[in-house]
Amino acid sequence: MRCPDHRSSASSEPDTADAAACAECARWLRASHRLDELAGQAPGPSESWTRGLMGRLDAALGEE
Numbered sequence: 001m002r003c004p005d006h007r008s009s010a011s012s013e014p015d016t017a018d019a020a021a022c023a024e025c026a027r028w029l030r031a032s033h034r035l036d037e038l039a040g041q042a043p044g045p046s047e048s049w050t051r052g053l054m055g056r057l058d059a060a061l062g063e064e
């Protein structure tokens with residue numbers, strides 16, 4: 001699988017560790033989980049805002 005596959009499967013099934021097979025995706029997955037935690041705790045950001053941020057994060061990590 002390629003990174004987009006890792007990430008889509010990790011997003012739909014966060015408990016699976018597929019993404020950890022790739023260092024880039026493991027890093028992305030940690031950031032994703034952290035954002036999920038923050039989004040769950042804070043009353044502020046909406047789901048759509050979080051998705052937008054995730055998209056930007058994904059793009060930013062992909063550029064490295």
Ligand SMILES: [Zn+2]
Pocket residue numbers: 002003004006019022023024025
């Ligand atoms: Zn990957």
